Amino acid sequence: MTQTANQPVRLAVVDAPDQPAPSPALEELYRGFEQELLVPLWTEIGDLMPAHPRAKAVPHLWRWERLLTLADQAGHLVPVGRGGERRAIALANPSLGGRPFATPTLWAAIQYLMPGEDAPEHRHTQHAFRFVVEGEGVWTVVGRDPVPMRRGDFLPQVGWNWHAHHNGAAEPMAWIDGLDIPFQYAVDAQFFEFGRDRISDAERITPDRSRSERLWGHPGLRPVSAPGPQPGTPLLAYRWADTDRALADQLDLEAEGYAGTVEPGHAAVRYTNPTTGGDVLPTIRAEMHRIRAGAETAPRREAGSSVYQVFDGSGRVTVGGTTWSVTRGDLFVVPSWLPFSARSEASASDSDSGALDLFRFSDGPVFEALHLDRVAVEANV
Amino acid sequence: MTQTANQPVRLAVVDAPDQPAPSPALEELYRGFEQELLVPLWTEIGDLMPAHPRAKAVPHLWRWERLLTLADQAGHLVPVGRGGERRAIALANPSLGGRPFATPTLWAAIQYLMPGEDAPEHRHTQHAFRFVVEGEGVWTVVGRDPVPMRRGDFLPQVGWNWHAHHNGAAEPMAWIDGLDIPFQYAVDAQFFEFGRDRISDAERITPDRSRSERLWGHPGLRPVSAPGPQPGTPLLAYRWADTDRALADQLDLEAEGYAGTVEPGHAAVRYTNPTTGGDVLPTIRAEMHRIRAGAETAPRREAGSSVYQVFDGSGRVTVGGTTWSVTRGDLFVVPSWLPFSARSEASASDSDSGALDLFRFSDGPVFEALHLDRVAVEANV
Amino acid sequence: MTQTANQPVRLAVVDAPDQPAPSPALEELYRGFEQELLVPLWTEIGDLMPAHPRAKAVPHLWRWERLLTLADQAGHLVPVGRGGERRAIALANPSLGGRPFATPTLWAAIQYLMPGEDAPEHRHTQHAFRFVVEGEGVWTVVGRDPVPMRRGDFLPQVGWNWHAHHNGAAEPMAWIDGLDIPFQYAVDAQFFEFGRDRISDAERITPDRSRSERLWGHPGLRPVSAPGPQPGTPLLAYRWADTDRALADQLDLEAEGYAGTVEPGHAAVRYTNPTTGGDVLPTIRAEMHRIRAGAETAPRREAGSSVYQVFDGSGRVTVGGTTWSVTRGDLFVVPSWLPFSARSEASASDSDSGALDLFRFSDGPVFEALHLDRVAVEANV
Amino acid sequence: MTQTANQPVRLAVVDAPDQPAPSPALEELYRGFEQELLVPLWTEIGDLMPAHPRAKAVPHLWRWERLLTLADQAGHLVPVGRGGERRAIALANPSLGGRPFATPTLWAAIQYLMPGEDAPEHRHTQHAFRFVVEGEGVWTVVGRDPVPMRRGDFLPQVGWNWHAHHNGAAEPMAWIDGLDIPFQYAVDAQFFEFGRDRISDAERITPDRSRSERLWGHPGLRPVSAPGPQPGTPLLAYRWADTDRALADQLDLEAEGYAGTVEPGHAAVRYTNPTTGGDVLPTIRAEMHRIRAGAETAPRREAGSSVYQVFDGSGRVTVGGTTWSVTRGDLFVVPSWLPFSARSEASASDSDSGALDLFRFSDGPVFEALHLDRVAVEANV
Structure with a gap:
């Protein structure tokens, strides 16, 4: 590989308030940077160090x-x-x-x-x-x-x-x-x-x-024969019957006046590694959310990105400025720091409950392990 | 409280190979120690620093x-x-x-x-x-x-x-x-x-x-609304149906040729804190053991003490040099570093399976948190 | 060992408001308890489960x-x-x-x-x-x-x-x-x-x-060749010159208007395990405290016990209701949950600074590892 | 933002042994993928899932x-x-x-x-x-x-x-x-x-x-007034005198026959967070390496990338197949999984010791926190 053949740095002198004054000397300096494979911060800082994440991905x-x-x-x-x-x-x-x-x-x-x-x-x-x-x-x-x-x-x-x-x-x-x-x-x-x-x-x-x-797969029990904490879960299947019951229990508790849901009408469980109680995989978080018929979640921003799949029901989801009607199986992306909210909207063809079940996975464990996690929840109007 | 009224130190000059030579001066020194509430190591080391734990408790x-x-x-x-x-x-x-x-x-x-x-x-x-x-x-x-x-x-x-x-x-x-x-x-x-x-x-x-x-109480799932790791378990009941099934599964796996039991014929589960995967309480470990009809566990020593209760079945248990026949509800103590083994011995009145189910609790988490845990398992003859 | 020879349980029927009503049947019950090596909670709870630690040790x-x-x-x-x-x-x-x-x-x-x-x-x-x-x-x-x-x-x-x-x-x-x-x-x-x-x-x-x-022994540096976290410190000596300088720095920072001391006039450093940043030993915490000439610490209670030795200077220390004048080398005990305070009182024979230096060791890591730690600091009058 | 204007997926039917057989139907399928913003794994797996990291960065x-x-x-x-x-x-x-x-x-x-x-x-x-x-x-x-x-x-x-x-x-x-x-x-x-x-x-x-x-900045000591573990170091400067002495100590220990260096002639210290003993920053590891005059390090591969700067001395460094002579201040990159070795080569203008001092920083903490770290050291010939 001839590395000198690589010459990918391209720098343009720009006449702008936040940039150095154009001059032949500046041009010469930039050509020197290019030759030595250097890029100054002052031409890049807006892109690299924004006030908050400006996601490279878009909602889709x-x-x-x-x-x-x-x-x-x-x-x-x-x-x-x-x-x-x-x-x-x-x-x-x-x-x-x-x-x-x-x-x-x-x-x-x-x-x-x-x-x-x-x-x-x-x-x-x-x-x-x-x-x-x-x-x-x-x-x-x-x-x-x-x-x-x-x-x-x-x-x-x-x-x-x-x-x-x-x-x-x-x-x-x-x-x-x-x-x-x-x-x-x-x-x-x-x-x-x-x-x-x-x-x-x-x-x-x-x-x-x-x-x-x-x-x-037994709640709160571990085999004594197994070693201690493991980075990822040894449990290879989390069955729907358990997930469904856990979500139903949260909504029932809410109806009885007790804590349990994330917010009114919004139950959620996270799949966990039974050897640590933490996320199921070192780099991936997975959750199932259930939004009661007619309920809507508060717009929530998180540093980090997620993918959702509609597991059951139908509704409307909003990511940043984009809103879609969704139904079973549809997949969509929530990029970093864009607000996300979901509303359950029962249709004639839906199951009895009318709830919207959303499977979600994200890169949350990466952000938490490196102390980069941030969340902002907007008041729901 | 008049502390000088306390004078509990009593020291005797002893003529023994590992003790200083008796003399009037030594007597005077020991009286000085008593007066100042001091105790020399050389009269106590055998009790305080034995080669291995010499349990103060006895099997009972x-x-x-x-x-x-x-x-x-x-x-x-x-x-x-x-x-x-x-x-x-x-x-x-x-x-x-x-x-x-x-x-x-x-x-x-x-x-x-x-x-x-x-x-x-x-x-x-x-x-x-x-x-x-x-x-x-x-x-x-x-x-x-x-x-x-x-x-x-x-x-x-x-x-x-x-x-x-x-x-x-x-x-x-x-x-x-x-x-x-x-x-x-x-x-x-x-x-x-x-x-x-x-x-x-x-x-x-x-x-x-x-x-x-x-x-x-749902296997591998946690409410998203809950805070992170907690020192003790938030789960207030671990039901027998789950424990029983987990033990039966281990013995079935063993019968099919797979790993899972602690040793042949000996299944065991530990109750865990679902927020950490660790022990259910900061100072107490709790487990249920099932010994298949006719099986016997290898003598095992642990630093730390345990209490057992027979939950079901009957058999013979050996703690140090003491052996008892035990049956449902009987309680016994295994002091630190005494070898313990158990044998299932079905009797006419037992349940169908003939297995011996032993509930155990111990101070294991204290020893592990302080890096004092030790185990020695003897070969089963 | 003939265990039946042990018969150490002794229970007395007591006519007291918080005890069961005396009767021959109660006497017989207590004799049954003694024979079976049982002790009821109701005769012991005041001692075993007090409102706060009632230390078995006394100040001395x-x-x-x-x-x-x-x-x-x-x-x-x-x-x-x-x-x-x-x-x-x-x-x-x-x-x-x-x-x-x-x-x-x-x-x-x-x-x-x-x-x-x-x-x-x-x-x-x-x-x-x-x-x-x-x-x-x-x-x-x-x-x-x-x-x-x-x-x-x-x-x-x-x-x-x-x-x-x-x-x-x-x-x-x-x-x-x-x-x-x-x-x-x-x-x-x-x-x-x-x-x-x-x-x-x-x-x-x-x-x-x-x-x-x-x-x-180099600040903030570890050998790359060494393994990761170790339960106890690999550093075998913490030299006085370093300790002295760290304490002097804290008091200087305070004098300049910056944070650093524990409270006004009270500097303190804890010896740490450089592989974890935590306590130097799994079961023992060690610290050096310096109380500026004329300063006094606020009475402080901690669950857990400590031993202090005066390293330098002289002063008055109060443990519970007991106060002593202390000088170099004197040792004293602070039992669990008794308030402790110290005052530096320079005497003619003291070193120039007039500060009181107290070496302390405690069982703090045991309490913290098991989530039993508690502290209460009284306002200093 | 008109997302349908984005149409960046481009897929070509390729006649190759590990690809599906070309056909008009396959062409049509690929056009369907493009339209729906889908990419099949089978056209990408070689790039995305290689046998080992094929670094995107090159040595430079x-x-x-x-x-x-x-x-x-x-x-x-x-x-x-x-x-x-x-x-x-x-x-x-x-x-x-x-x-x-x-x-x-x-x-x-x-x-x-x-x-x-x-x-x-x-x-x-x-x-x-x-x-x-x-x-x-x-x-x-x-x-x-x-x-x-x-x-x-x-x-x-x-x-x-x-x-x-x-x-x-x-x-x-x-x-x-x-x-x-x-x-x-x-x-x-x-x-x-x-x-x-x-x-x-x-x-x-x-x-x-x-x-x-x-x-x-005092070795093995922490202020008692400070909070517990912090994600990044509170120490803002690690001074050369300390680093230099730590490296010299390791080489002296080696010369006296004791452990301490990473390998013969190769001393190294890692900058640490004194509140945890771990890396100084959540995402960046920093170390100083000293290679004794005439010594050479064994080629070493790590998952993850590093940047080195020559702090003192001169020598030859090899990254993958590329070798450079380097001297004070020179910077170079070691991409993921490329073998790296360094040799100290004293020149007339060097300092007395003739050692090569290399400052290094890497993304090691990211890899370790996510359990992605891997190392392979080749035998030095």
């Missing part, structure tokens, strides 16, 4: 119906196997240069597996999860532990664990993948290894619960 | 049947209310000077409430729990949250929370109290306050689940 | 002059070596039953080594330190690293490190030992091993600084 | 002489004050698109202040430090505490503290700024506020030591 909405249609077409055209590794189709935020990044830190993709197909085993330092908005029939096999995936389940996958998937059903199945690929790409942290091309027959059994759930 | 067994009989007599003779506060009868280790201390750090008592009775509200820095070996009908009210108590339930109570009990049933009910009273007494840490004499009618409702369970 | 003062005289006599009568291990003479709080315990958790002793003497190598889980109020010439050898001891130096010794002492000077030398012997005795935690009978000639060299100081 | 060297010359020209042409805020000129890694980023996470700049000049007060969430390779005369004023800057000093600046600089000397002064600007920019975390336009006269006094040093 992807419709589930379109994603599913395209994923199904891919199911017929694109083989899954070594090389591509996964039939995953990622959201590309329109202002992140065409890269498959939903936000500067988060990857979100629809993954699709045809009946009988296998996604081969590999492992990587990127932390990952799967979330199922509809369907069932696929098993993910993590560390040789087969984990069934069904609607509403959240399935985290701590980095550097071997994993494969197989679809044992007669129907295709789609789900959402969330990873920290953009973050690990940005900081150059990622490692990857191929595993076995095919999982064994023993891993193709399809138990109702994974072994991880049998060890770690 | 209390039979449940006798405890229950005496508690019932007390129920008819001793009122519960302000002053005594609780009808609790504590185990007094025979070598701890007649004090109501099961071990140097742990208090264990049977508490007994007659039908319709109330134990008044108070709070104290001592951490506490209740464990129910049989019966139901009593509600403990912690921070105004009524918590039903039933067989097999573990109900922790972090220090300095207001709590009261009331028996809403037609029968008396007994249960076990565990506290760190001896520890807090030893280091002079304890505070205590009286609360209301009577709880309100609203607190006499008898819901099936406490509010704490509705917020915190 | 030991005069340095008397200690030194007795230690010197012991130097001529009591050999040091295997068996006694150390020529250490411990403070025995008058209300702790004649045991060599300054407080329920802390051991404080004067140790004395004659010219040319060695104290043999051993190790123990008890955490320890040495503090030198006068003299020099002894080296402590910790993990084969010789550490010189001089007036004002604080020399911590994390548990389970091999250590020996030798006096290379022509004069005897005395110093103070602080350990957590009573605490580890109370909870049955202690382990002990003998080391080499004599240290090698290579360990008899007498460098000015220990190797530990060369690695860890 | 900036000569101090050239930097200083250009900075001096800027001193005469570019005013310092509101708007530009600082006369700082940043290293722009040639493969990071002309942005002023030394690595994907780290900013490194030369800052230059003319005699009598002030850089106005501001604060920002970006963590920062200053390091002085030569000169003196500038005071940085952090939280109104004036801190003198001299050769060899390391001056950290935790995010969100007010700070200004002023040059009280008769000569210009240059130093190096290190910040986490690229990291906070990448994740959209940054906040910024303007402070006072001019610092007060009281802040223009020029004490020899800052107040922070008087409180926190």
